[in-house]
Amino acid sequence: xxxxxxxxxxxxxxxxxxxxxxxxxxxxxxxxxxxxxxxxxxxxxxxxxxxxxxxxxxxxxxxxxxxxxxxxxxxxxxxxxxxxxxxxxxxxxxxxxxxxxxxxxxxxxxxxx
Amino acid sequence: xxxxxxxxxxxxxxxxxxxxxxxxxxxxxxxxxxxxxxxxxxxxxxxxxxxxxxxxxxxxxxxxxxxxxxxxxxxxxxxxxxxxxxxxxxxxxxxxxxxxxxxxxxxxxxxxxxxxx
Numbered sequence: 349x350x351x352x353x354x355x356x357x358x359x360x361x362x363x364x365x366x367x368x369x370x371x372x373x374x375x376x377x378x379x380x381x382x383x384x385x386x387x388x389x390x391x392x393x394x395x396x397x398x399x400x401x402x403x404x405x406x407x408x409x410x411x412x413x414x415x416x417x418x419x420x421x422x423x424x425x426x427x428x429x430x431x432x433x434x435x436x437x438x439x440x441x442x443x444x445x446x447x448x449x450x451x452x453x454x455x456x457x458x459x460x461x
Numbered sequence: 462x463x464x465x466x467x468x469x470x471x472x473x474x475x476x477x478x479x480x481x482x483x484x485x486x487x488x489x490x491x492x493x494x495x496x497x498x499x500x501x502x503x504x505x506x507x508x509x510x511x512x513x514x515x516x517x518x519x520x521x522x523x524x525x526x527x528x529x530x531x532x533x534x535x536x537x538x539x540x541x542x543x544x545x546x547x548x549x550x551x552x553x554x555x556x557x558x559x560x561x562x563x564x565x566x567x568x569x570x571x572x573x574x575x576x577x578x
Contacts, residue, residue, distance in 0.1 A: 449567065453503040
């Protein structure tokens, strides 16, 4: 069964303290892995798409990487405004070819000044 | 840019009542989706519409119906609300056809918070 697991569930950092969020997945043929940011009371906001192992994408203090089994979202020198829930989602391209997007449960990040 | 607009933002229903959640996008996207988000469950796909005139079931379709009214609008209907349908509902749209090989990201609205008592 296709599955996406994010860890940790919650993460508290001091401003400037770098860390990484993990997204591990099992799907039959990965088409794409997506990272989203979700602020309280808002819908998810798209950050990155990764397609193949070894690929990396960067945006400001965020960098996403992809291996065959997992993705990491690295946060370098975070600021309080980076506080949010970060969602990982995968799109499978297996035999069913539905392109279904499967979401993880998210990691809630709190950055304290 | 409005993006994806959902109405209403909040709704309280009694068990057995019906209602329709509205969604409209102004990005000329082909595909539209309805998700629900529950604590500890992540986002789960209810229904989707790959293109105008087509709809398909997602992971949790029971108790819901949808209508793709035109390219812009995709509504979700609860015919007889149940407490288990208390959730936050998100509408999303994407540029590419859902089953195509081109992966375009989903753009989400800000949700409808529904409580069924």
